[in-house]
Amino acid sequence: MKTGDLINMLTTNIEAVDHRQVSRTLAAAVAGGAVIALGAALIMLGGRSNIRSDEALAFLIVKLTFAVAVTLLASVYLTRLVRPGVHWRGWMALVGVPFAGIVGLAAISLANAPALHWQAMFMGDEWLECLLSIPIIAIIPFALVIWAVRQAAPTNLRRAGALAGVVAGGLSAAGYALHCTADSLPFVAVWYGGTIMLCTLGGAVLGPRLLRW
Amino acid sequence: MSTNEEELKALMTAGLDGDAAAYRALLERLSRHLRSYYRGRLTRVGRGSFEAEDLLQEALLAIHTRRHTYDRAELFTPWIHAIARYKLIDYLRRINSSRGDVPIEDVGELTSRADHDEVESSIDLKRLMARLPVKMQWAIQYVKLDGLSVAEAARRSGMTESAVKVSIHRGLKALSAAIRPEQKS
Numbered sequence: 001m002k003t004g005d006l007i008n009m010l011t012t013n014i015e016a017v018d019h020r021q022v023s024r025t026l027a028a029a030v031a032g033g034a035v036i037a038l039g040a041a042l043i044m045l046g047g048r049s050n051i052r053s054d055e056a057l058a059f060l061i062v063k064l065t066f067a068v069a070v071t072l073l074a075s076v077y078l079t080r081l082v083r084p085g086v087h088w089r090g091w092m093a094l095v096g097v098p099f100a101g102i103v104g105l106a107a108i109s110l111a112n113a114p115a116l117h118w119q120a121m122f123m124g125d126e127w128l129e130c131l132l133s134i135p136i137i138a139i140i141p142f143a144l145v146i147w148a149v150r151q152a153a154p155t156n157l158r159r160a161g162a163l164a165g166v167v168a169g170g171l172s173a174a175g176y177a178l179h180c181t182a183d184s185l186p187f188v189a190v191w192y193g194g195t196i197m198l199c200t201l202g203g204a205v206l207g208p209r210l211l212r213w
Numbered sequence: 214m215s216t217n218e219e220e221l222k223a224l225m226t227a228g229l230d231g232d233a234a235a236y237r238a239l240l241e242r243l244s245r246h247l248r249s250y251y252r253g254r255l256t257r258v259g260r261g262s263f264e265a266e267d268l269l270q271e272a273l274l275a276i277h278t279r280r281h282t283y284d285r286a287e288l289f290t291p292w293i294h295a296i297a298r299y300k301l302i303d304y305l306r307r308i309n310s311s312r313g314d315v316p317i318e319d320v321g322e323l324t325s326r327a328d329h330d331e332v333e334s335s336i337d338l339k340r341l342m343a344r345l346p347v348k349m350q351w352a353i354q355y356v357k358l359d360g361l362s363v364a365e366a367a368r369r370s371g372m373t374e375s376a377v378k379v380s381i382h383r384g385l386k387a388l389s390a391a392i393r394p395e396q397k398s
Contacts (some may be wrong), residue, residue: 001336003248004269007240009338009357010385011275015378016231020279083282084299085291085320153279155299212303213275213389 006100023079023154029148030075033141033171040137041175042194048181056183062105063177069098070196071170076208078145082152099193106189106213124182127191133179134172135202142168146210154211161207162200169199170194217324220291229280240273242327244336245270247297249328254301258310266334274389278382294320307394341391349384352377357385 077091108120114194126132145164154160173192182191221239228236251265276296283292286325292312302315342350347371355366356377 001334001338003244003266003270003273003334004332006273006338007237007244009353011233011237011240012358012360013229013356013363014228014236015234017229017281019229019281019283021286048308083284083287083292084279084295085293086284113254151300151305153282153296155295166279213279 002008014108022082024057025028025151026075026079026082026145026148029144030071030141030167030171033144034071034174036140037137037171037175038136039175039176040140041133041172041179041190045092045133045176049179059183059188060177062185063180063192063209064174065176066102066188066192067099067170067177067196069101071167071174072097072188073098074163074170078160078167081156081160082149082154084153084155087178090121090135095163100128102185102193104184109185113165119185121184121186122190124184124191126180126182130176130180130187130191131195134169134192135198137174137175138165138168138172141171142199146206149211150213153197153213157208157211158204159207160211162204164207165199165201165203166196168203169196190196217321218288218290220322221293223282225283225289226285229285235248240276241291243276244269244273244331245327246293246324248331249326250297250299250323252328253326254315258305258308260308262330262332263335266332267336268300268304269303270336271372271389271392272297274392275300275386278386278389287301290324291320294323297323303393336392338388341388344391345384345387348372348376349380349387352380353384353388356381 001161029089047055051060073091073095077095080086080088080091110121112119143163143168146161148162149160172194182188221242224235224239224242228239231262247269248265251268252262255261255265255268276293277295280294282290298315298318305315342353345353351370352366352372355361356363363371363374363377367377371376372380
């Protein structure tokens with residue numbers, strides 16, 4: 001084929017292009033993922049029962065704030081990253097801020113508690129459930145976000161995959177928070193933070209395979 | 214800012230708004246820049262101008278089907294350079310060549326050189342088209358190759374106008390994927 005013939009074909013009867021399409025598709029995928037993650041957590045695991053106490057409510061808010069902050073920061077960065085040639089390295093560090101925040105809070109809480117309680121604070125009664133639930137609930141939101149990223153043009157597939165993992169892990173953690181009764185900051189730092197990292201790692205491994213174009 | 218950046222960006226923006234003449238001028242200029250870029254890079258791994266033309270056509274299809282990812286608030290040169298480079302690295306990986314062969318270049322380097330010496334690529338559009346679902350083939354044949362209006366194509370194929378548009382969009386994306394040969398492992 002001659003390149004001139006290809007150009008003829010591509011430029012015949014073109015339509016105007018909506019430049020907001022990229023962010024709109026990604027936003028729709030994140031919103032859809034949020035509905036699925038919250039719904040899956042409430043239907044499969046059930047909402048937490050003791051929400052009436054102030055302490056339980058405070059912990060629910062901390063968990064949700066962490067998960068939502070992670071999701072939003074990663075989504076905004078991902079929206080930039082899927083456009084070729086657009087970068088702002090600062091965002092990479094910014095996505096780490098909620099993680100640093102929760103680890104800081106966990107350290108303060110540990111410093112104010114006797115060492116005897118530390119193990120209970122870290123492990124709670126439901127660490128295994130958390131470890132399994134967050135990655136499992138993250139699968140469908142991850143697929144949605146990957147689908148949206150594929151509609152754009154990521155040029156760093158590993159990083160885009162990793163960020164899709166962060167978004168999916170964050171959404172899933174928000175859903176799981178509605179069920180989880182382990183009210184300790186070290187628990188949230190290790191098991192919420194850790195499982196989101198696990199999703200990030202999974203995304204980084206799958207990204208180059210799922211996102212090529 | 215170079216004049217190339219300003220001129221190319223103006224053409225791109227007009228093209229995104231639906232100006233076919235500006236869009237054609239853009240793709241013609243880009244094909245000369247990309248030809249020079251790919252020929253220079255592929256010589257280093259022992260490939261010639263035919264492979265470079267294949268890669269150039271693959272890149273043009275990618276540019277076309279992903280043109281909605283260009284953000285008008287940003288410079289155009291980094292966008293086109295990122296796509297050209299992504300397609301080059303993807304190609305080198307396919308032929309099992311090390312990425313170390315890709316030098317770190319200046320973003321402006323791509324648009325500073327041009328090569329008019331066109332050769333025919335090994336890509337057979339008719340053969341690639343034959344692999345698409347038949348509705349996509351009709352839509353692309355009528356509207357993009359025969360130059361019929363979307364309304365006329367809809368009448369002839371019995372599809373709705375929006376189905377014709379969707380078929381063109383999906384068909385070109387499918388062509389863009391098919392033009393890229395499978396990875397040799």
